Amino acid sequence: MDTLENDLIDELRELVKVVVKILLINIKEYMDANKLIMSNVDYPTSAKRDDSTKWPEVHKTNLLSGILQSDYEYRDYSSVITLHKNEDKILIDEVCGFSELLDFIISNETISKRLWYEGNFEKDRNRIALFLIVGDIVDRYISIYGGTEYSIEKFNSIYDEVTNIYFLKQLEFDICIPILMIEFESDNIEISDIISIEKMPLEFIRSKANIGNYDSHFENIVINCATHMIVIKGYTLENKSFRSTEIFENKSAYPIQVIDAIFASIRTISKYSTGYAQFVCRPQNNWINRNCKGDLMGLTGAKAKEFQEEFIDFSWLKQHLIIKKDLEAHIVDLANRLIDNSNNVLDLAIKRLNRSV
Known part of the structure; x- marks a missing residue:
C-alpha cells in the first residue's frame, strides 16, 4: 500500500464529516415525514438461547419486514440515499459537500485507487465508491447509536471502523x-x-x-x-x-x-x-x-x-x-x-x- 500523507487523510475525514452531518439531518427529516425506510433483507436481528437443551436461534428480517414493521429497528438507512433522481429519496449529488468530496478523490489517485478496483478511476466509479462508503457510515451510525443526532466522537468511531479496511497497511x-x-x-x-x-x-x-x-x-x-x-x-x-x-x-x-x-x-x-x-x-x-x-x-x-x-x-x-x-x-x-x-x-x-x- 502506498503511504498516505497524514494531512491527506485528515482532509478526507473532514470532507466526509461534512457530508455525513448533512445526511443525518436529511434522514431525520425523512423519518419525521413518516416515509418508508426498508429493512435490510435477510438481516440477523437477534440470536438467543432460552433453553440449554436447544441450539441458538438466529432471527432474520424478510422481504415483508420493511412493510410490516412499524418502528425503525433494523432499517437500511443507506437505502434513503440514491445515485439517481428520485423524488422520494435523497440524491447524493445534491447533498452539501459531496461534490467537493468527489473532486478531492478524483484529484488524489493515491486515495481513489484504494476505494475501487484498480484501473477504474473515472469520475462515475469514484462517485459510486463514495456513495457506498458514505451510505455505510450513515447506516452504521444510526443503527449503533439509535438516532441521527451528530457527535464528533461518534462520527470518528464509525468513520474509522468503516474506512480502515480501505487504508490500513x-x-x-x-x-x-x-x-x-x-x-x-x-x-x-x-x-x-x-x-x-x-x-x-x-x-x-x-x-x-x-x-x-x-x-x-x-x-x-x-x-x-x-x-x-x-x-x-x-x-x-x-x-x-x-x-x-x-x-x-x-x-x-x-x-x-x-x-x-x-x-x-x-x-x-x-x-x-x-x-x-x-x-x-x-x-x-x-x-x-x-x-x-x-x-x-x-x-x-x-x-x-x-x-x-x-x-x-x-x-x-x-x-x-x-x-x-x-x-x-x-x-x-x-x-x-x-x-x-x-x-x-x-x-x-x-x-x-x-x-x-
Whole structure:
C-alpha cells in the first residue's frame, strides 16, 4: 500500500464529516415525514438461547419486514440515499459537500485507487465508491447509536471502523471455526498460546449468520447448531489493494491442516460426530468488513461445508452431545501432537478419520 500523507487523510475525514452531518439531518427529516425506510433483507436481528437443551436461534428480517414493521429497528438507512433522481429519496449529488468530496478523490489517485478496483478511476466509479462508503457510515451510525443526532466522537468511531479496511497497511484478525453439533462444559479451552476452543457470544453467533451464503433452509439451521468455536489468533493480511480482502472468501487460504487436526482430536477422544460449515475472520485492529450492515460485528469469511449430510436430516432435534471437562485435557494433548506432526502418512490418516466419522 502506498503511504498516505497524514494531512491527506485528515482532509478526507473532514470532507466526509461534512457530508455525513448533512445526511443525518436529511434522514431525520425523512423519518419525521413518516416515509418508508426498508429493512435490510435477510438481516440477523437477534440470536438467543432460552433453553440449554436447544441450539441458538438466529432471527432474520424478510422481504415483508420493511412493510410490516412499524418502528425503525433494523432499517437500511443507506437505502434513503440514491445515485439517481428520485423524488422520494435523497440524491447524493445534491447533498452539501459531496461534490467537493468527489473532486478531492478524483484529484488524489493515491486515495481513489484504494476505494475501487484498480484501473477504474473515472469520475462515475469514484462517485459510486463514495456513495457506498458514505451510505455505510450513515447506516452504521444510526443503527449503533439509535438516532441521527451528530457527535464528533461518534462520527470518528464509525468513520474509522468503516474506512480502515480501505487504508490500513495490515488487517489483523483471528480465524474462528464454529464446531457443529457438540458442546463443551468449559467456556474456554487453551490448546496453545494462539489456539483455543471458546464459547461463542450470542452477538458473534448473530453476526456470522450469513457467512457462506447457504441457500438451503436446513443448512442454515445446521450452521446455528454450535455453541463453541476453534480460535486461531494472530493473523495479518497485507492490505495492498482494494481486492486484497477477496482472499477471505477463498477456502484454500485457511489453515486446513491445523483445523482438521483439532477436529480429528475431538472426534477421536469424544467418539462424537462433528464438523464445520464456516470459516470466520474476526477483525482485531478496528476494521469491519466492507458493506457491513447495521450494528453487526463486521465479520467476514468463507463457506466450508465440512459436515456429514446426516446433519441436515433433523440432527438439531437430537439430544445434545456435551464433552465433559475430564476429556478436554486429552483433546488438547492429541491436538497438539497432531498439529506438530510433519509425517505425511499421519496427515493422510487424519484426513481419512475426518471423512469417515
